[in-house]
Amino acid sequence: MTDPALPQGVERREISGTRRxxxxxxxxxxxxxxxxxxxxxxxxxxxxxxxASGMDTGLEGGETERVLYLGAASGTTVSHVAxxxxxxxxxxxxxxxxxxxxxxxxxxxxxxxxxxDARKPETYxxxxxxxxxxxxxxxxxxxxxxxxLENRRFLADDGRLLLAIKARSEDVTRDPDDVFADVxxxxxxxxxxxxxxxxxxxxxxxxxxxxxLGVVARPR
Ligand code: SAM
Numbered sequence: 732m733t734d735p736a737l738p739q740g741v742e743r744r745e746i747s748g749t750r751r752x753x754x755x756x757x758x759x760x761x762x763x764x765x766x767x768x769x770x771x772x773x774x775x776x777x778x779x780x781x782x783a784s785g786m787d788t789g790l791e792g793g794e795t796e797r798v799l800y801l802g803a804a805s806g807t808t809v810s811h812v813a814x815x816x817x818x819x820x821x822x823x824x825x826x827x828x829x830x831x832x833x834x835x836x837x838x839x840x841x842x843x844x845x846x847x848d849a850r851k852p853e854t855y856x857x858x859x860x861x862x863x864x865x866x867x868x869x870x871x872x873x874x875x876x877x878x879x880l881e882n883r884r885f886l887a888d889d890g891r892l893l894l895a896i897k898a899r900s901e902d903v904t905r906d907p908d909d910v911f912a913d914v915x916x917x918x919x920x921x922x923x924x925x926x927x928x929x930x931x932x933x934x935x936x937x938x939x940x941x942x943x944l945g946v947v948a949r950p951r
Contacts (some may be wrong), residue, residue: 736785738792742814752783754814759840760807769799773939776808777869777895780939786932788947790865792816792860794841797863799885801849801878802870803927806833806842813842815921817910823884824848849878851883862887871897876917879948886950892928894918894946895936907942918948927951 737743737752747763752771762770772773780786790796792815803809803821805828813819813835815876821844834843848872849856856868863885870878875896886892898907901930911933918928928948936943 736787737782738788738790738796738815740792741767741771741782741790744768744796746867752779755823756809756810756814759810759835759917770810776811777936777943777945778808778867778893779811779891779942780936781945782832783897783939784934784936784945786847786934786945786947788865788893790816790893797860798880799859799863799866801866801868801882803832803844805829805843806835808867808869809842810835813839815915818843818860820855820863822847822849822855835863839920841927850874850881852882856884859885859886863875865888865891865893867893869895871895873898873901875900876914878929879918880927883925883928883950888950890950891931892946892948892950896944897940897943898944898947907944911944914944918946919951934946 742853746765753768758769770777794817796816798816800821801865802811803823819842824939829932836842845855896908901910920927923929929951930948932947934945936945
């Protein structure tokens with residue numbers, strides 16, 4: 732049955748005796764399957780954790796939804812996104828995971844891997860369509876707000892930023908709540924040329940990912 736809080740193409744289904752989030756596509760990371768459905772493990776995916784936690788991501792699903800995914804790694808999460816969304820641009824700057832990401836692309840014609848640095852959006856601006864509907868960001872490096880601000884140029888005015896902030900990537904010594912507050916303040920700032928974000932919802936994802944904050948924001 733379709734869950735109104737989930738994008739079209741994402742369902743909660745009984746797979747291997749457990750009710751799980753699932754998308755339709757070829758398996759990627761040894762996840763359990765049931766026919767054409769494969770489980771989406773929120774322990775392995777910040778976006779999966781945001782959906783499992785009931786956050787209102789604004790993701791709608793369907794072939795016309797355009798997604799820019801920053802920090803794709805070997806494709807665990809972005810493979811699920813490409814199962815339910817339209818053109819999905821997957822930015823990753825480390826060559827090793829990008830090699831694995833290429834095998835994920837074989838059965839996903841709408842997934843476009845880009846071996847690029849998300850801090851240098853000008854290097855992929857000629858490939859990524861303007862006005863993407865959603866930016867998903869999971870880069871887990873220092874300067875997470877800056878990456879989101881620099882990529883804001885790609886986002887449609889009514890688009891959504893779905894950001895996973897990893898506190899330890901900013902500063903292992905500080906209280907995660909203080910780190911989150913600073914990153915959110917930076918997100919809402921932005922300079923005059925790039926603009927900032929309005930934060931719509933935040934939720935700690937500790938049930939699945941320790942010291943991570945899920946954030947839903949829109950361009951301001
Ligand atoms: N999102 C992935 C998933 O759920 O399947 C996991 C991402 S992992 C936590 C973070 C990834 O971001 C790493 O593969 C890292 O190489 C990548 N990354 C970090 N900084 C980056 C940057 N500036 N540009 C592109 N990729 C970056």
